[in-house]
Amino acid sequence: MATFLETGLLNYFSIIFPALLVFVLVFALLQKIKILGDNKTINALVAIALGFIVLLSESILSIINFAAPWFVVFFIFMVLLLVVFKLMGASDENIASVVRSDKVVQWAIIAISVIIIASALGNVYGQKLLPFTTEEVNVTENGEVTSTATTSYSTNVAAVLFNPKVLGLVFLLLVAAFTIALITKEAV
Numbered sequence: 537m538a539t540f541l542e543t544g545l546l547n548y549f550s551i552i553f554p555a556l557l558v559f560v561l562v563f564a565l566l567q568k569i570k571i572l573g574d575n576k577t578i579n580a581l582v583a584i585a586l587g588f589i590v591l592l593s594e595s596i597l598s599i600i601n602f603a604a605p606w607f608v609v610f611f612i613f614m615v616l617l618l619v620v621f622k623l624m625g626a627s628d629e630n631i632a633s634v635v636r637s638d639k640v641v642q643w644a645i646i647a648i649s650v651i652i653i654a655s656a657l658g659n660v661y662g663q664k665l666l667p668f669t670t671e672e673v674n675v676t677e678n679g680e681v682t683s684t685a686t687t688s689y690s691t692n693v694a695a696v697l698f699n700p701k702v703l704g705l706v707f708l709l710l711v712a713a714f715t716i717a718l719i720t721k722e723a724v
Contacts, residue, residue: 551591554600559587595660603656610648662689 563583572578590596621631635641696702 555587558590559583598660599656606652
């Protein structure tokens with residue numbers, strides 16, 4: 537018996553959701569920035585056209601299908617965080633002013649969005665880029681020499697990201713970023 541809880545039925549509509557998402561986002565963006573004027577018909581036609589163009593590209597559909605659930609989880613986390621702040625007595629004006637003025641909050645949102653998009657691009661295009669690897673590239677893990685020219689994209693990414701040289705570079709960049717931020721910070 538089919539129930540509302542059975543998500544297998546949604547797989548038949550999985551091609552429609554990205555097109556609908558693109559339509560809604562493009563239409564909202566065109567209405568907000570008014571690049572084509574105030575005419576809703578023209579904005580809707582452009583949004584519908586871009587929604588149908590997205591349907592033609594299987595890789596764009598895969599990127600949207602991978603990234604959309606992560607953005608939903610991020611949005612739910614942000615809503616729950618706002619609820620916690622409201623329970624602690626913060627007003628809507630306080631929350632809005634912090635989001636508008638605090639660079640740390642803005643950069644955190646941008647960084648999480650970039651990470652989600654980069655992981656979606658890596659998930660879709662990563663394995664397709666492996667045939668272009670022509671030379672043997674080795675990294676050292678736990679005293680063992682391993683290759684980053686394997687046939688598994690996730691193995692290659694893990695071998696590179698957890699390489700001690702890469703982790704050291706990330707640590708140095710974080711130290712430099714915090715040093716610059718603390719040195720250039722205005723005195724209160």
